[in-house]
Amino acid sequence: MTLAFGNKRAKYRVLKLPDSHFLKALGLRKGTEFTLECKHPFKGPVVVKVGCRCIAIDYDIARDIEVEEVS
Amino acid sequence: MKCHSSQNQKPISDEKIKILLMGNPNVGKSVIFSKLTGVHVDSSNYVGTTVDYTIGDVNFGRQQGVMIDVPGVYSLEATSEAEKVAVSLLEEGADVIICVLDATHLERNLDLAYQLKEYPIPIVYSLNLVDVAKRQGINIDAKKLSEELGAPVIPTVAIKNTGLMDLLRTSMKLAKEERIPRPKLTEEERWKKIKDIVAKVQTKVDSGPTFIEILEDKTIQPWPGIPLALLVLIISLGVVIGGGKALRALVLLPLVRDVIQPFLTNLVSLVVPPGIFRNLLVGDYGILIIGIEWPFALILPYVFLFYIVFSFLEDSGYMPRIGVLADGLLRRIGIQGGNIIPIMLGYGCAVPAILGSRVANTYKERIIVAALVSFAVPCASQSAAFMSLLGDRSILALASVYLLSILVALLVGIIINKMVxxxxxxxxxxxxxxxxxxxxxxxxxxxxxxxxFLIDAEGPMLLGIVIASVIAETGILNEFSRLIGPLVEGWLGLPKEASLSLLLGIMRRELAVLPLLELNLTTLQLIVGSVIALFYLPCLSVFAVLAKEFSLKVALLIGLATTTSAFLFGGIINQLGRLILGVM
Known part of the structure; x- marks a missing residue:
């Protein structure tokens, strides 16, 4: 599934993501585990928590990030 | 012509130790900078870019140095303007680098820390926010980290001054030392190394969320984040309007009107004989009368309070949250949520707002932000003028002018989004x-x-006031009023003296409002006058920055569109208002 369709408060692991240096610099790399904090209405950003920091990811980018749920 | 400090680089003396203060964004770099530097601080513009950085003197014992607060970056890939500036500053050379690491997010910060080691400059690491990390159950072994990085690591809590002297002492000691750069690692090698280091130096205990963490969580969620943001904006507006009004009414106006003006009038009357010259100085529009009252008693208190509130929201880390919350809405008008920050800055002054939109956005977004700000966002000086004009007469009228400005801003966004x-x-x-x-x-x-503000905005305003005095006191105004009388009196329903506003409004936005104060207008006329002033030409500084940032054609187009809208909306409101009030 992609991040854009994830559920609030669920934990995910990144399987595949666009080749963006900035995503990596923000700590999102293949294998990174994070919590989906919230999704904003009207296709607004998806906010995830990596470690102790929140990152807001555009809906269109979130659609390109493949994730799997972790327990 | 800028409401913004921006000067070209100054040469730094060779005897002074040059310190580059670097780190990711939001790691407390600017706090460290302000604690370590003296009173002499300047904002500079990096040649050929719109990125500003701050530079300040720093002294330790007999050693003198300068510290450059390099724009916060995540890496040195030189893909953004800020990264390009950071790389250029590094290539220009320095005696020592202070690299600030955020202890609450060590892994991500180490990427930049490692990239810096590829330069032949000694580095000292400041492990900042260790108190916040501790609260979050994170513990970092600074000694082990120092061994891994091959450079000193000083734990700091910048906001409480903890560790800063040690940081400065170590920097001064390291400065001028020879340092052999480490060979460049590939991105993959770097991240592998970083993961290993974090595993070795960091331990984490899961503790319950603190109050701040709960607040951080709530303010980023759509619910209750959006209502909370509206509440914050209403409170901010209350502080600026209420506080400004109180300052003006209780302190500044009595001081200016009861003490300063009578004193100056008496003084001038003793020296200058009655006539045009005396009127120019202390007449109704006298330079010494409105030249002091308008800028200092009517405008300054609101601008001062606006910047207090804006800087507070900016420094508290709340502003980007508003950007995230507004993203869904702003996307409808073709811009990303983060643009809410330059737009809000536009309520202070349009010039830094237009410049501020440049760093991270596409041309389309920049045009939209620039047009929105030029069209419908009143700057602090103009807002202050509106408050002086409408605040005492009708809060409803004041609210409707602002409501109209927001509606028009959305409309402008939708139209440009479709056009560009x-x-x-x-x-x-x-x-x-x-x-x-x-x-x-x-x-x-x-x-x-x-x-x-005092240098860039008050100067042209005083000049405008001098021109206003000359125009009003010498009879030029009557000629001009006669020429545009049909438009002002017929279509807009304003007295012919209001043409002074139109004449002066070309220079500064608030000058399109302030002359209306002296005219004893009806509430309808006040609303019409305010609406015209709101959409009228952007001031000369804004015009200049639009021409510089985009092109003369764009500046002229925006100017033409805003002025046409001003007369169109003003006229429609007047005609409708008169129809409703039955005075036609």
């Missing part, structure tokens, strides 16, 4: 922690902003 091809930049940002702003950093920022 291109896409907006997707949002990808780290939401900073919420912090209580540091007193010293806050004071320095406020001082710099007020200095810029």
């Amino acid at each position: 091809p291109g896409k907006s930049q997707p949002m990808l940002l780290e939401v900073p922690n919420l912090l209580w702003p540091d007193k010293d950093a806050f004071k320095k920022k406020l001082k710099l902003r007020m200095k810029n």
Whole structure:
């Protein structure tokens, strides 16, 4: 599934993501585990928590990030 | 012609130790900078870019140095303007680098830390925010980290001054030391190394969320984040309007009207005989009368309070949250949520707002932000003038002018979004922690902003007032009023003296409002006058910055569109108002 369709408060692991240096610099790399904090209405950003920091990811980018749920 | 301090680089003396202060964004770099530097601080513009950096003197014992607060970056890939500036500053050389690491997010910060080691400059690492990390159950072994990085690591809590002297002492000691750069690692090698280091030096205990963490969580969620943001904006507006009004009514106006003006009038009357010259100085529109009252008693208190509130929201880390919350809405008008920050800055002054939109956005977004700000966002000086004009007479009228400005802003966004091809930049940002702003950093920022306002905005305003005095006191105004009388009196329903506003409004936005104060207008006329002033020509500085940032054609188009809208909306409101009130 992609991040854009994830559920609030669920934990995910990144399987595949666009080749963006900035995503990596923000700590999102293949294998990174994070919590989906919230999704904003009207296709607004998806906010995830990596470690102790929140990152807001555009809906269109979130659609390109493949994730799997972790327990 | 800038409401913004921006000067070209100054040469730094060779005897002074040059310190580059570097780090990711939002790691407390600016707090460290303001604590370590003295009173002499300047904002500079890096040649050929719109990126500003701050430079300040720093002394330790007999050693003298200068510290450059390099724009915060995540890496040195030189893909953004800020990264390009950071790389250029590194290539220009320095005696020592202070690299600030955020202890709450060590892994991500180590990427930049490692890239810096590829330069032949000694580095000292400041492990900042160790108190916040501790609260979050994170413990980092600074000694082990220092061994791994091969450079000193000083734990710091910048906001409480902890560790800063040690940091400075170590920097001064390391400065001028020879350092052999480490060979460049590939991205994969770097991340592998970073993972290993974090595993070795960091331990984490899961503890319950603190109050701040709960607040951080709530303010980023749509619910209750959006209502909370509206509440914050209403409170901010209350502080600026209420506080400004109180300052004006209780302190500044009595001081100006009862003490300064009578004193100056008496003084001039003793020296200058009655006639045009005396009127020019102390007549109704006298330079010494309105030249003091308008800028200092009517405008300054609101601008001062606006920058206090804006800087507070900025330094507390709340502003990017508003950007995230507004993203869904702003996307409808073709811009990313983060643009809410330059738009809000536009309520202070349009010039830094238009410049501020440049760093991270596409051309399309920049045009939209620039047009929105030029069209429908009143600057602090103009807002102050509106408050003076409408605040005492009708709060409802004041609210309707602002409501109209928001509606028009949305309309302008929708139209330009359809007209200009291109896409907006997707949002990808780290939401900073919420912090209580540091007193010293806050004071320095406020001082710099007020200095810029006094130099860049008050100067042209005083010049405008001098012109106003000459026009009003010499009869030129009557000629001009006769010429545009049909438009002003017929279509807009204003007295012919209001043409002074139109004449002066070309120079400064608030000058399109302030002359109306003296005219004893009805509430309808006040609303019409305010609406015209709101949409009228952007001031000369804004016009200049639009021409510089885009092109003369864009500046002229925006100017033409705003002026046409001003007369169109003003006239329609007047005609409708008169129809409803039955005075036609």
